[in-house]
Amino acid sequence: MQRIALIGLSGSGKTTVGQLLAQTLGWNYIDIDQQVEAQAQQPITEIITQAGEAAFRRLESQALTAALSETNVVIATGGGIVEDPANRERLRESAFTVWLHAPVGSLVQRLAGTTDRPLLADGPEARLSQMLSRRAPLYAAIADWMLATKRLSTTQVVDEILRGYRLQRPAADPAELRVTTPGGSYTVHAGHGVLDELPGWIERLGLRGKLWLISDTTVFPLHGERVCRLLRDSGRTVQAHAIPAGEQYKNLATVSQVYGWLLEQSVERGDAILALGGGVVGDLAGFVAASVLRGIAVIQLPTTVLAMVDSAIGGKTGVDHAVGKNLIGAFHQPALVLADTSMLPTLDAAERAAGWAEAIKHGVIGDAELFAELKRHARAVLSLQEPITGTLIRRAAAHKVQVVSGDEREHGGRIMLNYGHTIGHAIEIESGFTLRHGEAVAIGMMAAGLIAVKLGLFDAAALDEQREVLAAFGLPTRIPATIDAQRVLQRIGSDKKVRSKRVRWVLPTQIGATIVRDDVPLELVAEVIAETQASEA
Ligand SMILES: NC(=O)c1ccc[n+]([C@@H]2O[C@H](COP(=O)([O-])OP(=O)(O)OC[C@H]3O[C@@H](n4cnc5c(N)ncnc54)[C@H](O)[C@@H]3O)[C@@H](O)[C@H]2O)c1
Ligand SMILES: [Zn+2]
Known part of the structure; x- marks a missing residue:
């Protein structure tokens, strides 16, 4: 969003700051009040005395809409623009909105001597306090960034706005x-x-x-x-x-x-x-x-x-x-x-492979294209060829970003990340941590996949595909014979991800999609563990 809008009461410095900001960015500067005056071909004071405040507000809304349709612009707005909910919505949607705030005392000082601020004609101090208390919550509601300008020079205000803009801007670099x-x-x-x-x-x-x-x-x-x-x-x-x-x-x-x-x-x-x-x-x-x-x-x-x-x-x-x-x-x-x-x-290469198990997991649970890319580029990635390694790390990270953005505290979608971890954790512990976490997860994904196949949720061919990709990364897909299957089964019941004694299984329905089931019979799990341990496939 290449637009910055300045809001705040008259006298808070929107014009001077806006002009310098536009100059610094090499953007255009639009002053809404000036646009209105140009459109009506008369000063705002006259528009209000002749046509009334409502007429002025209409022109103001039109000018705002026009300004927000441009890019690379700094927009200075009139102090009352936020009174109209539609204007607030427009600003919130379409601009990085900065509230320049100054206490009433310094506003009065800066406005002293000006005669073209019609709404302040009588008793500026009291009017301003009143306006501030009415408008402050409106400014606050839409501001992306707020600056108390009293002790700052114009240059400092501009620097601070730019800092806020850069921090909050949507990612400019696609990476x-x-x-x-x-x-x-x-x-x-x-x-x-x-x-x-x-x-x-x-x-x-x-x-x-x-x-x-x-x-x-x-x-x-x-x-x-x-x-x-x-x-x-x-x-x-x-x-x-x-x-x-x-x-x-x-x-x-x-x-x-x-x-x-x-x-x-x-x-x-x-x-x-x-x-x-x-x-x-x-x-x-x-x-x-x-x-x-x-x-x-x-x-x-x-x-x-x-x-x-x-x-x-x-x-x-x-x-x-x-x-x-x-x-x-x-x-x-x-x-x-x-x-x-x-x-x-x-x-270490084995440590790297173990990490890729989590990337493959991201593919299986929510990004079929990532899965396909990992399959295609397994060799290149294992030998750390660039830029493909960076690209696939980013793509896998993007999936995690997407999941946690929707669910910071693991109430909803984030549980999908536990795919392969229910049995995986148990195997990791039972191996006395001789299996790396990622290796255990790879095996856990095969077991969870097999549960899904047995429940008729997942295609056996897709499970084979998952096995191929894991194997291509040098990851194990079977439970080592040295591990006690009975103890693995017992551990699953004491996993901390278990809610009120029911195991919540994250199961694939296809490559790139999963569901959660808490009705998987323990006998089925036992059967799958046995097969995952014995199977040579
Ligand atoms: N916070 C989470 O959401 C989350 C998710 C998954 C796992 N974890 C945790 O992550 C931990 C496992 O992380 P890990 O697999 O990165 O293990 P790790 O941090 O132990 O690193 C593995 C080994 O590699 C070494 N190492 C790391 N980077 C290296 C490099 N570039 N070159 C050479 N050696 C390097 C380390 O010193 C260590 O010996 C576990 O404790 C697990 O609980 C946390
Ligand atoms: Zn993990």
């Missing part, structure tokens, strides 16, 4: 994905080399405080220096801390150490944490960010395939407890996610 949740809106950018944009993003996000990089002892030596240098070269202060690598350190003891590191160096509310690593670092650093000083900003810089297409997006943060995985945590949306595939070559 940028936008997550929108009640807990915050942010960009997810994936591709080869996107990390280089980090300093620019931090600037645009208005993160002016210190930066605290959290990584792990494997990732930091490989990629940490690059990130620190990038930031220091742009004049930023950054401190780094590496936690020990591995899921066994994703716990409260590590969180406590990180708190100590931050607090002893006087971390502040305006600072930001950068999480550089796989899902373990992302979850733990995200949880630290959610809780230290009651919450500071976090930027996710995922370095594994799994983190790029899954864990870095969606705002679920947390750590494990002796009783179980991921039992302590908080929802805390990041300010930004940059997934740079140039960091993937150092990651």
Whole structure:
């Protein structure tokens, strides 16, 4: 939306700010009052005395509609334009609307001496207060950005508007994905080399405080220096801390150490944490960010395939407890996610494949085209060819973005992401974590798919296709013989995703579509587990 509209009472600086803003952007400037006067060929005071205020408002609405049909425009509106609900709706829909707010005292000062503000002819101070109390809620209701202009110069006001506009604009780069949740809106950018944009993003996000990089002892030596240098070269202060690598350190003891590191160096509310690593670092650093000083900003810089297409997006943060995985945590949306595939070559090939299992899952549950692309490009992606790797990471991330945008707290659609996880989790634990999460999920997807086939929901040929793609990525599709099928079955009943004792199964109906069923008989599950373990197919 290449339109910025300025709203606010007369005297709040809309004209001067609007002109400078338009000049800065190289856009056209439209002043609605001037348009009305040109149209009527008389000053507004005369329109009102001769034809009445209603006639003036009609002309004003027409001029607004015309202005909003143009692009690359800055529009300065009259103070009363928001009185008409239709005008409010138009502004809300079609422009980035900025409310310039100034207290009545300074409005009176700025308006002193002008005679062409008809509605203020008598007793400006009282009239203005009255107007402000009536219109403030109307301005607030439609403003995308609000600025208190009293202590700011025109240039500063323009800078602040531009900052707001850049933050809230819909993604201009098609490679940028936008997550929108009640807990915050942010960009997810994936591709080869996107990390280089980090300093620019931090600037645009208005993160002016210190930066605290959290990584792990494997990732930091490989990629940490690059990130620190990038930031220091742009004049930023950054401190780094590496936690020990591995899921066994994703716990409260590590969180406590990180708190100590931050607090002893006087971390502040305006600072930001950068999480550089796989899902373990992302979850733990995200949880630290959610809780230290009651919450500071976090930027996710995922370095594994799994983190790029899954864990870095969606705002679920947390750590494990002796009783179980991921039992302590908080929802805390990041300010930004940059997934740079140039960091993937150092990651173990089996770890990469495990991450792709989640991407294949995204395809099966909601993006048939992604599934087809993964099938077609499996070899290229496994050997990290670009730009296809970046493209498919982005496409898989886009699916996660879409799901969490509709369902931040897992009340609805987000449950689909659990496809393959009910049996997968149980197998992962029963393997004593010798199976990677993604490997266990791959097997879990085969089992869930088979349940769907047996219920007549899913085509056996589609299940075969799923198996082929998983196998092409080097992922297992059968339960290892060493695993005790009976114990897997028992575990399914104690999964935390189980609501009131009924297991909610996410089952595919075709590649790209799933449903949830809570009426799958346990005998059928047992049968499927047995077949998934024995079958050589
Ligand atoms: N928050 C969520 O929504 C969500 C979703 C899925 C999974 N998770 C969590 O994610 C975690 C798993 O994430 P993961 O698979 O990324 O594991 P991980 O973070 O443990 O990373 C795997 C290993 O690879 C190393 N590594 C990471 N990036 C590397 C790189 N570029 N080069 C070389 N080595 C690298 C790590 O040091 C680690 O040893 C689990 O704790 C899981 O619970 C969270
Ligand atoms: Zn998973």
